Amino acid sequence: MIRRIDLRGRQLSRAELLGVLPRPEVGVDQALSTVTPILADVRARGAAALRDLAERLDGVRPEHLRVPAAALTEALDGLDPAVRAGLEEAIRRVRTVHAAQAPAGHSTTLAEGAVVRQRWIPVQRVGLYVPGGRAVYPSSVIMNVVAAQEAGVPGLAVASPPQKDSGGLPHPTILAACALLGVDEVYGVGGAQAVAMFAYGAQGSEPQDGAVLCEPVDVVTGPGNVYVAAAKRLVHGVVGIDAEAGPTEIAVLADDTADPGHVALDLISQAEHDPMAASVLVTPSVELAGAVEARLSDFVGSTKHSERVSQALGGPQSAVVLVDDLDHGLAVVDAYGAEHLEIQARGAAELAERVRSAGAIFVGPWAPVSLGDYMAGSNHVLPTGGSAHFSSGLGVHAFLRSVQVVEYTRDALEVVADRIVAVAQDEDLPAHGEAVRGRFR
Missing domain, CATH: 3.40.50.1980 (Nitrogenase molybdenum iron protein domain)
Known part of the structure; x- marks a missing residue:
């Protein structure tokens, strides 16, 4: 149902990681x-x-x-x-x-x-x-x-x-x-x-x-x-x-302490949005990977939108990614830049502080993405498709502009006048300097 990508023992550059991590075939x-x-x-x-x-x-x-x-x-x-x-x-x-x-x-x-x-x-x-x-x-x-x-x-x-x-x-x-x-x-x-x-x-x-x-x-x-x-x-x-918010995606960074049933349900919860939705598990535990795959097989048939979920989980945008350890997993999820990143592992809070690229981070077993979709108080409009590397989730800042207001007195301008003239002449923009010097003739 969901493919595996084995990155164990492979020290890949960011460019190489971006080439092997799951992404949809039809992009922007x-x-x-x-x-x-x-x-x-x-x-x-x-x-x-x-x-x-x-x-x-x-x-x-x-x-x-x-x-x-x-x-x-x-x-x-x-x-x-x-x-x-x-x-x-x-x-x-x-x-x-x-x-x-x-x-x-x-x-x-x-x-x-x-x-x-x-x-x-x-x-x-x-x-x-x-x-x-x-x-x-x-x-x-x-x-x-x-x-x-x-x-x-x-x-x-x-x-x-x-x-x-x-x-x-x-x-x-x-x-x-x-x-x-x-x-x-x-x-x-x-x-x-x-x-x-x-x-x-x-x-x-x-x-x-x-x-x-x-x-x-x-x-x-x-x-x-x-x-x-x-x-x-x-x-x-x-x-x-705000950002190019396309089909939804979830990445779960998990170790052997994670509940495979919880992880499977969280992967399904995003897959039910769209056949192009991406569900990715990153783990150093082969045992957890196998248990999650088994739970997916158990759960998908009984969920309301099973056909849609099956398409999403079976698509090129979804995968179970095996890594050497949590540090390796952190590098992988940072390269992926997920819209939603769940961390269900030892030291989840500390790992969350080390994440550099994610739309929103959900820490521990009691913070599923569904909470953020509705009741966490955070915003669920988040960057997808790797745009979390340079975009933020929706917030008040998306609707505000910063405007600088400059107020100088005559004496304050005179203090820096010669320095402005010197820099303006060096840039071969003499009229800039004259606009200052002319005020003091």
Whole structure:
């Protein structure tokens, strides 16, 4: 069901590790050619293109691309009380964690009259993507919206794929989560076309209407499939993005103290997202590897989405990786740069402090990824596909810009005037120096 990669006794460079570690066959690079014409179509035709693409890709032609306010109210009124309680608790926990993330501005006095201040300013408008299709993710609504709200963003728009069973609107639980959070600008638009709508804006609420359906945003965030990730790569620079969050992945670094049943269940929990989801176990214990493989065989047949799970576990993106010891395993998971990294081993907390590349780290046997998906208070929108080497998970910082404010008096500028002139002349930019010297003639 899941293949093995034996790295024992092999001292590989980082480049060599990247070449042998499991990755999906279809990555962002391969998806770009599919996504590029979608972005161009939405940019050129706006709402008409969005309806055509929904019909072709989602199997439904929405009457309303923007969700009517009444539909949001109706969805919240019809929400199961137990689900509502769960969402409200998740909101409380995520808001508590994200409220603590907001950076404080500061002021530095370099000399009398020479002050540099740093301000943190939220962007004006954000587009928050919530995936749909195989599963419903009200938790992703919470992760996107709460982070933006705690950053102080004044304009929030949410997009999620239209559903046949919902009359071309997003799933009612998605709408209810938006209503719980006070978000009233919600669109039934999915995939790469939603990213395009946010990045470029879209004209026409109806095919014959020239009015603006959706204004462009400053930042696009949210998880999605490989096509969403490709779209975010293509619009990066037109707008900011959080990261290229493609199909989900989990890596588990474990030794012989780990419970093989727990490890197997955690691998399955991510595999049920998508046939392209990646589940990777890294261990120095052959015994644990065998026990986990046996538990996978036991559990997969009885899980609801067994076909999807089997595809994910059997794909090139999943594997059991054998290593010499935990230090070797740490080097392997650092090279892999997992979206979710679980550490179930001796000294898990100390090992976690040594990790350099991961979207989020789950320490010990009682911190499964599922906890982070819903109730840990951390954010589950995380970098995938190795982008954890240079990207962070979603948080308040994704919606803030740092602006430096420079305040100098005449005397403070005069102290450094000659030095500015000297450096400017050395760079052959004499007008720079004159802009300073001319103030003192």
